[in-house]
Amino acid sequence: SPYYGRVRVGTISGDSISFSSQQTFYSGQVRSQGVTYDSANDRIVIAYRDEDNNDHGRAVVGQVSGTSITFGTPSTFNSASTRYIQAVYDSDNGRVVIVYRDDGNSDLGSAVVGQVNSSNNTITFGSDTAFGSGGQSNYPAATYTTGGKVVVVYQDRGNSVNYSAGTAAVGTVNAGNNTISFGTPVVFDTSEVSFNAVTYNSSTSKVVIAYTDEGNSNYGTKIEGTISGTSISFGSPSVYSNNGATGFHSAVYDSTNNKVVIAYIDQGNETRATAIVSGHAGFAVPQVGTPTDIVSVNHTYFTAAAYDSTNNKVVATYWDNGTGKAIVGTVSGTSISFGTPV
Numbered sequence: 001s002p003y004y005g006r007v008r009v010g011t012i013s014g015d016s017i018s019f020s021s022q023q024t025f026y027s028g029q030v031r032s033q034g035v036t037y038d039s040a041n042d043r044i045v046i047a048y049r050d051e052d053n054n055d056h057g058r059a060v061v062g063q064v065s066g067t068s069i070t071f072g073t074p075s076t077f078n079s080a081s082t083r084y085i086q087a088v089y090d091s092d093n094g095r096v097v098i099v100y101r102d103d104g105n106s107d108l109g110s111a112v113v114g115q116v117n118s119s120n121n122t123i124t125f126g127s128d129t130a131f132g133s134g135g136q137s138n139y140p141a142a143t144y145t146t147g148g149k150v151v152v153v154y155q156d157r158g159n160s161v162n163y164s165a166g167t168a169a170v171g172t173v174n175a176g177n178n179t180i181s182f183g184t185p186v187v188f189d190t191s192e193v194s195f196n197a198v199t200y201n202s203s204t205s206k207v208v209i210a211y212t213d214e215g216n217s218n219y220g221t222k223i224e225g226t227i228s229g230t231s232i233s234f235g236s237p238s239v240y241s242n243n244g245a246t247g248f249h250s251a252v253y254d255s256t257n258n259k260v261v262i263a264y265i266d267q268g269n270e271t272r273a274t275a276i277v278s279g280h281a282g283f284a285v286p287q288v289g290t291p292t293d294i295v296s297v298n299h300t301y302f303t304a305a306a307y308d309s310t311n312n313k314v315v316a317t318y319w320d321n322g323t324g325k326a327i328v329g330t331v332s333g334t335s336i337s338f339g340t341p342v
Contacts, residue, residue, distance in 0.1 A: 003030060004024060004026065005033070005048060008023065009067045011067065015313075015340075016340060017328050019342065020067035025046055025062060026074065028050065028052035031048070032082070032083055033046055034086040035087060039089065040094040042064075043063055044064065045060070045061055046060050046087075047098045048085060056080065057098070059114060059125075061116055061123050062121070063121055070121070072122045075114075078100065080104020082102065083100065083103060084139060085100045086140065086142050090148060092147060095114065095173055096114040096123065097113055098111065099140045099141075101138065101140060106135070107136035109152065109154050111150070111171055112127075113173055113174075113178040113179055114126075114178070125178065129180050129181060131154075133159060133167070135158020136157040136158065139155045139195060139211075140154040141154070141196040144200065145205075145207065146205075148172055149170055151232065153166065153167065154196065155192065162191075164193070165192070165193070166190075166191070167185045167186065168186050169182045169185045182230070184231065188209060189215075189221070189237060191216060195212045195264075201253055206225065208222060209251075211249060212246050212249070213239075220242075222237065223237040238288075240288045241268075241276070243266055244266065245267040246265060248264060249263070250316075252305045252306060253307060254307055255309055256312040257312075261275055261331065263294065263303040265301060271300060273297075275292050275294050275305070275314075275316060276288055277334045278334070288334065289334030289335050289336070295318070305317070313328050314331065326341065326342055
């Protein structure tokens with residue numbers, strides 16, 4: 001099946017990346033995967049929608065050894081239809097946090113905390129908590145900040161004042177009972193938003209959100225937020241791509257260069273996979289570089305990015321006419337250059 005759960009282990013050398021043979025984490029149809037790394041246990045956790053099991057939310061723990069990976073037994077974290085899955089790791093509490101839309105609970109955005117057992121490569125979960133405000137929560141994205149705080153951003157269709165507004169909520173992890181509680185949601189954009197991505201800039205202690213602003217010609221937009229307790233406040237949004245509609249945003253923090261890299265699809269440029277580097281030059285006027293083609297190929301989709309702190313490289317992935325490809329990027333100032341796609 002083309003939808004089986006598959007992984008490959010990638011190894012970076014300079015500006016190139018090579019991959020192991022294909023390996024399977026689930027011999028069934030999956031979608032909407034979210035992946036994170038548990039650094040305390042040296043394990044990866046893959047959360048996914050199990051289409052062979054009524055679209056339930058499940059997660060599996062993987063152990064990497066060289067260029068191979070072995071998996072434990074999957075666990076269910078949501079016994080209902082589950083969509084828009086993402087996973088982050090709370091390094092202060094040693095817990096995995098999975099966010100998703102729970103179609104079994106009025107399509108509300110929800111989060112659940114998992115604890116990895118490295119002795120048998122399993123994960124157990126506490127009770128889930130809704131962060132939505134009473135209606136459908138679309139495009140949820142999450143980032144871990146510090147002090148047990150997770151920020152979730154989403155399109156809030158339950159907002160009676162600003163339908164489909166861009167909204168954020170701060171969650172606090174309780175490692176004692178593997179739960180998470182949320183403060184009051186805060187609107188960061190009153191327009192309809194989509195394709196949300198979020199990361200945390202630890203050098204400025206700012207949360208950086210990238211999204212499609214459907215109220216402003218679907219332009220690529222970013223905004224910075226500051227956490228205070230269980231709430232978050234925002235500066236002014238700024239457009240980083242006004243060439244046309246944008247989508248499939250991914251945002252990562254380059255801790256070596258103290259820059260945020262945003263990868264996205266630029267529909268105003270033949271739907272090419274594109275990246276831009278952002279620094280911090282004041283709360284209201286963020287510094288951004290010039291958009292750079294990740295690859296000079298038209299009609300690419302499904303961009304994603306990750307940061308390799310060992311090699312100080314950004315790895316971007318994308319879909320190129322039916323083929324999954326990856327490419328290594330190097331940040332310099334507010335520019336990024338890429339190697340050869342694989």
